[in-house]
Amino acid sequence: MYLLGIDIGTSGTKTVLFDTKGKQVASALEEYGMAQPKAGWAEQNPEDWWHAVANTIKQVIDASGIEPDQIKGIGLSGQMHGLVLLDEHNQVIRPSIIWCDQRTQKQCDDMTAIVGRDKLIEITGNPAITGFTASKILWVKDNEPKNYERVHHILLPKDYIRLKLTGVYATEVSDASGMQLLDIEKRDWSDELLELLGIDRNLLAKVYESVEVTGGVTADVSQLTGLAKGTPVVGGAGDQAAGAIGNGIIAKGHVSATIGTSGVVFAHTDKPLKDPKGRIQTFCHALPGAWHVMGVTQGAGLSLRWYRDNFCTNEQHVAEDMGCDPYELMTKEAAQAEVGSKGLMYLPYLMGERTPHLDPYAKGVFFGIAPSHTKRDMIRAIMEGVTYSLRDCLTLIHDLGIETNTVRVSGGGSKSALWRQMQADIYDRPVTTIHASEGPALGVAILAGVGTGVFSSVEEACEQLIDYGEGIQPNTANHQRYMQFYTLYAKLYAQLKDTFKAHQALL
Numbered sequence: 001m002y003l004l005g006i007d008i009g010t011s012g013t014k015t016v017l018f019d020t021k022g023k024q025v026a027s028a029l030e031e032y033g034m035a036q037p038k039a040g041w042a043e044q045n046p047e048d049w050w051h052a053v054a055n056t057i058k059q060v061i062d063a064s065g066i067e068p069d070q071i072k073g074i075g076l077s078g079q080m081h082g083l084v085l086l087d088e089h090n091q092v093i094r095p096s097i098i099w100c101d102q103r104t105q106k107q108c109d110d111m112t113a114i115v116g117r118d119k120l121i122e123i124t125g126n127p128a129i130t131g132f133t134a135s136k137i138l139w140v141k142d143n144e145p146k147n148y149e150r151v152h153h154i155l156l157p158k159d160y161i162r163l164k165l166t167g168v169y170a171t172e173v174s175d176a177s178g179m180q181l182l183d184i185e186k187r188d189w190s191d192e193l194l195e196l197l198g199i200d201r202n203l204l205a206k207v208y209e210s211v212e213v214t215g216g217v218t219a220d221v222s223q224l225t226g227l228a229k230g231t232p233v234v235g236g237a238g239d240q241a242a243g244a245i246g247n248g249i250i251a252k253g254h255v256s257a258t259i260g261t262s263g264v265v266f267a268h269t270d271k272p273l274k275d276p277k278g279r280i281q282t283f284c285h286a287l288p289g290a291w292h293v294m295g296v297t298q299g300a301g302l303s304l305r306w307y308r309d310n311f312c313t314n315e316q317h318v319a320e321d322m323g324c325d326p327y328e329l330m331t332k333e334a335a336q337a338e339v340g341s342k343g344l345m346y347l348p349y350l351m352g353e354r355t356p357h358l359d360p361y362a363k364g365v366f367f368g369i370a371p372s373h374t375k376r377d378m379i380r381a382i383m384e385g386v387t388y389s390l391r392d393c394l395t396l397i398h399d400l401g402i403e404t405n406t407v408r409v410s411g412g413g414s415k416s417a418l419w420r421q422m423q424a425d426i427y428d429r430p431v432t433t434i435h436a437s438e439g440p441a442l443g444v445a446i447l448a449g450v451g452t453g454v455f456s457s458v459e460e461a462c463e464q465l466i467d468y469g470e471g472i473q474p475n476t477a478n479h480q481r482y483m484q485f486y487t488l489y490a491k492l493y494a495q496l497k498d499t500f501k502a503h504q505a506l507l
């Protein structure tokens with residue numbers, strides 16, 4: 001018996017076939033780009049996600065050599081908050097405005113004026129946030145009324161893929177929370193909010209719990225991909241909740257830090273614990289009856305990817321010749337720089353920032369450049385700046401009264417031994433990893449196993465499937481040195497806040 005996890009990430013789609021012991025049998029990745037038509041905008045084409053999903057499913061089935069009817073269930077994980085608008089024939093009306101897009105400050109201000117900040121936090125767990133879906137819907141209504149008139153269905157990225165796989169319009173509580181239209185205590189759409197914002201409930205998909213079966217693979221998709229017709233597809237989860245399940249973040253005291261394109265510190269809660277200042281986000285967890293809080297760094301892995309794509313062509317060529325990953329070469333260089341990068345500092349606000357500043361106008365900054373600095377310092381400074389930002393998230397979660405003793409680190413960034421140790425040193429806490437590299441895909445495979453009766457509960461599945469690696473202890477001397485720079489790092493944003501806004505006005 002096997003379970004299939006599909007993770008529709010920002011950088012690409014990863015499809016992984018697991019056996020029921022959690023061992024990866026086959027996996028495939030297909031990358032795609034992100035368009036930035038204007039400063040602070042970010043869009044992707046939903047058809048690119050679908051091609052990547054269909055191709056990677058086919059590759060995984062071919063590579064594994066298994067009989068497709070041995071796949072007992074499929075789980076979908078996806079980048080959160082992206083807006084997919086479909087017409088009456090299920091055609092995509094415009095490119096998806098994705099999670100890191102920052103164009104909707106005006107619509108956020110409108111939402112706050114119409115609903116009230118406290119009420120937004122009470123119902124949805126969060127103040128109006130530019131990255132979330134509700135303000136994107138209002139932006140299309142305001143700026144592209146002809147497109148909005150054609151809308152018959154509003155879906156999230158992974159739920160668009162579900163429609164392609166099963167023909168069913170469905171979502172689930174963890175990802176639906178990120179649309180900012182869900183009453184997170186009731187775990188269903190808020191009619192009050194929908195009415196206040198003038199959004200028709202019929203445009204939205206039915207909300208399921210993450211472990212529930214939402215439909216089966218259609219005959220057409222079976223022919224296209226090799227999957228067996230009728231293979232059950234469960235609700236799945238937004239990629240952060242999915243990754244958390246894959247990391248075993250399912251009980252009090254469990255905390256993870258993920259460096260993907262974004263960076264996220266995530267903690268399980270057994271009730272919806274809301275930050276009255278709205279800096280930490282509160283959503284439904286993919287675990288039935290649970291919620292979670294998270295702090296988000298918009299440009300975490302994105303910062304290193306930006307540096308790789310623009311300044312590391314040499315590393316990319318060498319890596320291609322050596323058959324290795326350019327990030328490995330880059331982080332090897334960074335490991336030769338000293339702790340604190342000789343005073344070179346980096347603010348990772350390439351796409352504005354969510355936690356702790358909630359500022360769509362913030363931008364990336366290198367500070368303190370001297371002639372002695374080289375590329376290795378720059379790479380290391382990026383990694384350090386991202387980790388300082390994740391420390392901001394961890395501190396706020398800790399301040400909400402949540403235990404944060406050990407942190408489970410994951411995501412593409414945590415493949416690097418340097419970044420894992422840096423996280424331990426900067427958080428001043430032990431960090432652990434799991435042995436599977438694809439947390440979100442494993443997380444939704446677990447949900448699929450629970451939904452199809454392979455496991456009796458998420459807890460049982462996590463116990464059987466997740467294999468924890470060695471803990472890494474913080475180094476006290478490194479921690480002290482990092483904290484000298486972290487103090488300045490915090491001051492830099494405060495000093496640049498108004499300048500960021502004036503700068504945005506020129507773009």
Ligand SMILES: Nc1ncnc2c1ncn2[C@@H]1O[C@H](COP(=O)(O)OP(=O)(O)O)[C@@H](O)[C@H]1O
Pocket residue numbers: 009010011012259260261262300301302303304305325327328331411412413414415416419
């Ligand atoms: N070996 C590595 N060392 C350091 N960072 C890495 C490595 N591999 C990937 N990354 C970082 O992880 C990011 C991708 O993380 P991943 O979890 O795969 O992406 P996504 O958020 O799109 O799902 C890249 O943008 C890069 O910054």
Ligand SMILES: O=C(CO)[C@@H](O)[C@H](O)COP(=O)(O)O
Pocket residue numbers: 009010011078079080081099100131178238239240260261262263264296
């Ligand atoms: O906006 C959020 C979470 O609120 C992001 O975490 C997105 O869900 C994208 O995730 P990655 O592609 O970085 O995994």
